[in-house]
Amino acid sequence: MAENLKGCSVVCKVSLNQLQILCRQERVFCQQLEVSKKNLNDFEVEYLCDYKKIHGKEFYLVKWKGYSESENTWEPRRNLRCVKLLKLFWADMDQELRRRKKRRNVTKLDISLASYLVQKAKQRQLLQCWEEQLNTMRVHKGRIFVQNDVDLDGPPKDFTYINNYKVGDGIVLTEVAVGCECTDCLGNPVNGCCAGASLHRFAYNDRGQLRLRAGQPIYECNSRCFCGPDCPNRVVQRGIQYDLCIFKTANGRGWGVRTMEHIRKNSFVMEYVGEIITTEEAEKRGRIYDRQGATYLFDLDYVEDVYTVDAAHYGNISHFVNHSCNPNLQVYNVFINNLDERLPRIAFFSTRHIKAGEELTFDYKMQLDPVDAESTRMDSNFSIAGLPGSPKIRVRVECKCGVESCRKYLF
Template identity: 60%
Template sequence: MARYHHLGPTAFLLPTAAGDLAAFLKSHNNSPTPNDRLCSLENFLSILIMENFVSKQQKTGFQDVEYYLVKWKGWPESTNTWEPLSNLRCPQLLQQFSSDKNSFLSRVKKGKAVTPKNSRKSLPPAVAEYIVKKAKQRIALQRWQDYLNRRKNHKGMIFVENTVDLEGPPLDFYYINEYRPAPGITINNEATFGCSCTDCFMGKCCPVEAGVVLAYNKNQQIKIKPGTPIYECNSRCQCGPDCPNRIVQKGTQYSLCIFRTSNGCGWGVKTLVKIKRMSFVMEYVGEVITSEEAEKRGQLYDNQGITYLFDLDYESDEFTVDAARYGNVSHFVNHSCDPNLQVFSVFIENLDTRLPRIALFSTRTIKAGEELTFDYQMKGCGELSSDSVDHSPAKKRVRTECKCGAETCRGYLN
C-alpha cells in the first residue's frame, strides 16, 4: 500500500507505483461499512492525497478521479480506505489539508526542515531529514520515469517505484530501443529480401524460407521449442503491419514497473497487467561488443557483483550484448533459477546469424504485480546465454551469490 508520514494533524503521502491502489482496495476486506463511514465523515483523524497514482494512459478504472486515503476515527490504520472526493463531506478538513500540503511542498523545494505550524512538537531532525530526502527522491524518480517514457518506442508504459530505501535513478544508464554497436561493429538493419505472401499464416513465409516453422499461433503466442530461431517478416515483405508474423518488432505491449526489491537484489521489473503464457514480453538490448572486450568487462562486473553480459552465440561466439550502461527495461530484470521468462533468438531485418535479437517470452501465465525474471544461465537459443563468458577456462572468476529464493536455486549466478 502507499507509504506516508504524519505531519501533525494531517499527513503527506509518499506515493508508490500505479497498481497499488487496486491492491490496497482488494486487501482491505475488514474496512468500515458504508454506514460506519458516512457516520464518521466529520471525524477524520487524517486525510492524505495520492498524487499521480495512475497515469491517464493506464486503464485501471481510476483515471481522472481524485482519491483520498482516509484514517477513520476509532478504527486502526489497517482499515484505512481510499475515497473519491465525491464521498467527502468535510470542506474544512480538506481546506486545511490542502494548505498544509502546499506549505510542506514549498518548504521541501527550498530545502528547509519540514515542521507543520500546528504540530505540538517538532519532528526529530533525523525524521525531518528523511522526509525531505524521500520527497526529493520522489521528484527524481518521477523525472526519470518521464525520461524513460519519452525514450521508449513501444506501446507499454513504464513506471518507477521505490518503497524500500532512498536509492534514486541510476546515474550512468542510458535508455535505448535497439542494439548499439560498439566502434568497429556494423549491424545491417535493412533486409535484402522479403516474402510476397497474401496470408503469412498459411503461406510459404519467411520462416519456411529460412528452414524453420512459423513461430506463432493465431493467438500471437509462441509455439516453437526453445532453441528454435524466430524469423519474422521484415520491411521488404509485402504483408502489412497486422501480419501474424510481426510480434517482436512491435515492442512491449504491457505496462511494466521498475521497482526496488526488498531482498537485496537492487532494482527489479514487475508487470502491472496479466500476461498470458507464451507471450512476447520484451527484448534484451544493449551495446554490442566483441567477445574479447566482453572478457575484459566481465572481470570488472564480477568484482562489482553485477551481470549484464549476454553472449550472442547462436552459431558463433564473436559478439556479446552488454546492457550495463545502455539498455531498456530488460536491464533491470533479475535472475531466477525458476524464471517466468524464456529467451529466444529472433531475426527480422538483419539475417546475420552472428547477431540475433534477444526476445523474452513468458513461460506461464504471469499475474499482475508479479516480478519478471529469466535465468541468466539459460540455454536453448542455439546455446544463447547470459554472461556465458563465465565458462572461460583462462581465469578464475568471482562467483556471485544467487538471491532468487527458488526451491531449485543453484546458489550462484555464474
C-alpha cells in the same frame, strides 16, 4: 525593422508552471496563465518537510514549489489542500516509525525522522522525473512505472534508455535484401513465408503466442516483405505491449521488473537490448564489471562466440530483470531485418501465465533439452557473459532468487 518582426514568435524556455510562479512572485495578473486576483496568493506545495502539533492543532513545514528551502514556512493544516502529498507524508512516516519500532502518536518529529521524510520526498521527485524520462524515450506501447518503497536510492547513474541495439565500433549490421510476397502470411504463406524459406516453422499462432520449442530460432517478416505492420509474423518488432514497473527489491537484489498486467503463456514480453561489442571488448569490460560486482554482458553465440550485448550503460527495461532458478521468461533468438546468424535479436517470452504484480525473471544460465540440431547449436554457450555458467566468469555469485529449487549460486 518592426514591420519585419510582425507575426514572429520566440519559443519560451520557461515552463507555464514556472511562469505562473514568476507572476505570483511579482504580484502580476495574467489571464492566459490563469493568474488572477482571486488565486494570486495560491501557492503550490512541492513537498512536506516536518510536522508538529500545538494545543491540538496540526502544523506542517512546507517546501513551496519555485522557492528555495530557506523560504519554507510552517502552515496550519487548514491552509493545505494537497491531499495526495499529505497521504504520502503520513505513509512515509508510518513506514519509518514501524521500522524504528516507535509509536505513531507523535506531537513533534525528531531531527532524524524529519530529515528522512525530506530525503524520501526528494527521492520521489527524482524517480518521478526518471519515470517521465523513460516514457518519453520509449517507442513501444507498454508504459514504464518506477517504484522504490525499500530505501532512499534514486535512479541509476550513467544509464541511457534505448529501444534498439546500439552498434559498437567496427560492427556492421547487414540489411536483409529480400522479403516475402504473402498477403496472408499465417493463412496462405507463399513458399512458406519468411520462416518457411529458412526451413523453419511459423513461429506464432493467430493470437501472437509462440509455438516453437525453446532453442529454435524465430524468423519474422522484415522491411522488404509485402505484408503490412499488422502481419501476425511481426511480434517482437512491435515492441513491449505490457505496462511494466521497475521496482527496488526488498532482499538485496537491487532493482527488478514486475508486470502491471496479466501476461498469457508463450507471449512476447521484451527484448534484451544494449550495445553490440566484440567478444574481445567484452573481455576487457567484463574484468571491470567483475570488480564492481555486476555485469550486463550477454553473449550472442547462436553460431559463433563473436559478439556480445552490453546493457550496462545503454539498454531498455530488460537491464533491470533479475535471475531466478525457476524463471517465468525464456530467451529466444530472433531474426528480422538482419539475417547474420552471429547477430540475433534476443527476445524474452513467457513460459507460463504471469499474474499482474508478479516479478519477471529469467535464468542467467539456461539449460535446454536439445530436441533438434537448432537447439543443440544454440545451447552450447548461451549465457550471460561474465556471470556464472559463462567461460568469462571469474567470481562465484550467491543466488538470492528464493525459490525452492534455488541452486544457491548463480553458478
